Amino acid sequence: MARRLGWCLPWRRGTLDLSDASKVWRWGGGGGSPPGSFSVRGVSSGDAGSNTSPNNDATHELFGGRTNSLGSSMGNDVRKKNVAVVRWSSSDNAQVGVRPMASFAASAAEREGKQATTAYDSSAAEKTLAGVFDELQAASMTDSGHADSRGSRDKDERHERAVRKLLNKFCSGPDAIREGRRLGLADKDFVRVAASFGRWFAQRYPASKTLASFSFSTSVVANPNTTHLQLLVPLFTQYVKVHHADLLSSSDTEGTAAGAALVAPHEWYPVARAIRRRIIYHAGPTNSGKTYRALEALKAAPSGVFCGPLRLLAMEVWDKLNLAGCPCTLLTGQEVKRIPSARHVACTVEMVNTDKVVDVAVIDEVQLLGDEGRGWAWTRALLGLPAREIHLCGDPSALGVVQRLCEITGDDLQVMQYERQTPLAVAKKSLECDWSNVQPGDCVVAFSRRMIFEIKNKVEEKLGPNTCAVIYGSLPPEVRREQSRLFNDPNSGYDVLVASDAVGMGLNLGIRRVVFHSLRKFDGEKMITAPAPHVRQIAGRAGRRGTTYEKGEVLTFDPSDMEGLAAALVAPVEKLTHVGLQPRIEQLEEFESILKVRALREDSEAEEEVKANVTTKISDPPTYADVLSAFFEAVSADSGYAICSMRAELMLARMLERVPRGSLQLRDYFYLCSSPLNMREPCHLGALLSYASQMARGEPVMPGLSMPPQGWAPRTESDLMKLELLHKQIGIYMWLSGRFGDDKFPRREECDETASRVAELMNDAIKSSGRLRAHHRPASRG
Ligand SMILES: Nc1ncnc2c1ncn2[C@@H]1O[C@H](COP(=O)(O)OP(=O)(O)OP(=O)(O)O)[C@@H](O)[C@H]1O
Secondary structure, eight states, X not given: OEEEOOSOOTTTTSOOOGGGGGGOOOBOOOOOOOSSOOBOTTOOSSOTTOSBOTTOHHHXXXXXXXXXXXXXXXXXXXXXXXXEEEEBOTTTOOBOOOOOGGGSOOOHHHHTTOOSOOOOOHHHHHSOHHHHHHHHHHHHHXXXXXXXXXXXXXXXXXXXXXXXXXXXXHHTSHHHHHHHHHHTOOHHHHHHHHHHHHHHHHHHSOTTTOHHHHHHHHHHHHOOOHHHHHTTHHHHHHHHHHHOHHHHTSOHHHHHHHHTEEOOGGGXXXXXXXXXXXXXXXXXXXXXXXXXXXXXXHHHSSSEEEEESSXXXXXXXXXXXXXXXXXXXXXXXXXXEOOTTOOEEEEEGGGOOSSSOEEEEEEOXXXXXXXXXXXXXXXXXXXHOOEEEEEEEEOGGGHHHHHHHHHHHTOEEEEEEOOOSSOEEEOSSOOTTOGGGOOTTEEEEOSSHHHHHHHHHHHHHHHOSSOEEEEOTTSOHHHHHHHHHHHHOTTSSOOEEEEOGGGGSSOOOOBSEEEESOSEEEOSSSEEEOOHHHHHHHHXXXXXXXXXXXXXXXXXXXXXXXXXXXXXXXXXXOOOOOEEEOOOHHHHHHHHHHHHHHHHHHHTSOHHHHHHHOOOEEESSOOHHHHHHHHHHHOEEOTTEEEOOOHHHHHHHHHHTTSOOTTOOHHHHHHHHHSOOOTTOHHHHHHHHHHHHHHHXXXXXXXXXXXXXXXXXXXXXXXXXXXXXXXXXXXXXXXXXXXXXXXXXXTHXXXXXXXXXXXXXXXHHHHOTTTOBOOSOOOSOO
């Protein structure tokens, strides 16, 4: 049943429809933090003796303070602060300049002679401090003489000072700020309430009178880990609720905004924060040996994880490590291939485990931190990976934001700069719009699947059948691998590759020339000129070290595009200013409860007042789509972060409102709506509706695949497309099975086998290009 919101919401003047989602990629946003300075553990620049850094702009900004450009402030930092720069020459990768890690500003913990790496005790965080205090206080009452006999006046004073320091740190730190916002405490009231909490605490637990403060201060001094501060949160909550309840109900709008505030994301990962990490940024152009270096470190480590942007890349590294005698497990959204005794994992970046401590981690294509859709996954990996050493590989555009994040987390950063290992030049001439100018070793790049097949047919008309391999995004990784194998094999006859921009990432292909069919591409909404970094990434595939062609050329099909190509290759690298962020499921669940509680309160309000405030429709109970819409209307993030779009998720959530809710919980919708499907494919949407309905009824979910009959072989390009869609649908089922488990999605193994059969069929279809004909659509060019 739809109901109207009765409280004063900032979004109340608009109805919640799908267009609301267009606002979600908001750069910056300013969380509206309370004034004052903020504390962060282990900031390794500035005053190493104190963790409180009111003058540290980077720290202050990320807590919602004044806004500044990440890129511009980063330039100085990289030269001045905790960054070592190592340069690798193009010829032999020799080290030409090293500033040793030891010369970086040591962290406060190190200068004080404390252990740099502390294991995180998660059970400690589960205890409520109130409980601990009550226990200790009870002990002190029965044993007060014992306390007195222990504590000299000096000792008491020291303990009192330690407690005071800790309280100050807590009251100005992210845990208290976040909790205050969660409770609906307005930012303007926070400082006053936090200060009064400090006074209340000191009165209630004076060091000289109870064992509680004694125990608290000594344990904290022995182990200055932020998790101890987190122990104060329940006590703070209790205090605010009992002593300042009036302030909590003062503003629904602020309370809702608080629920949607993504504050201090680095504090979301206590395991990583308990480790002093060494980050090594391998910055350079394509084919400069960045990934090679990082993988060497990974192989040599006792345990490690590789996080790649694509399943294909995760598979490639998985293969490489296992072949090199380093047992490695593969983990992607769709598959888990466990290798017994493996202490290494190759995974897609979204899948990385942020609770498991490893020695070395590699995060590939780190510049995707700024990606509008998936940037959050890189941010999560960078902030959350509990690895003693993390290798980042990518172009230098993310250097500033990485430097900034390292300052906040207190990790050391070392930058290694690389140059391209083989020459890459712009050709003198284009293909002059003539496919007979295609040569063996060429990779023709087109930005649409339809064009890829048109070009393949045109080239094969000139060079003969079975001369073109193809690679594009919707081909399953195993098919892409087979196609690249054919192209790389000089005896296969597949001398030319026709590919989409999917070829740009990672694959080692023996390409002599990259030929852009066009520099225009569809960005999901409109045609745009391909961005320069994108063009560079693809062009960089020509002339790779270790292939037949160690000298690369790049050109276009049409002479009129040559100028644009040359300009893109020399365009300056644009620095990232923000990194992506997305709410976690726990935050959305919390937000759902805020909506529910407020809906209850609204019932008691006067009808007239309700009418005056409301235009937004929210169901009772709120649907997942309502929660997402409301969350993204109210969302704010610390500066330096940008909220990634969840537009597709919202559209799916609206679609799933058609399914009776049954036993589905918010978390179920969250995963259902995150599944990797093609939004434009009715069969995928239908499959999702069917899976959700089966789950809602509490039935085990069946894949419901429509398999081609035995002996069927694809004859046309559209047959191939049907197989692609089928393969993708199997992928959706397997992805959901990975999230919900075999109990709910029991046909995983069967699906795995079917996926392999479908992939084989697709490979055969592409290989037998004589059979596979495009529908007769006119080519747009050439
Ligand atoms: N020191 C080395 N010894 C042997 N081979 C190397 C060395 N460095 C790089 N290579 C090889 O050169 C090729 C390109 O290296 P790599 O993939 O590391 O480059 P990259 O800078 O990560 O490029 P991209 O960003 O395009 O993936 C790979 O085939 C790699 O194995």
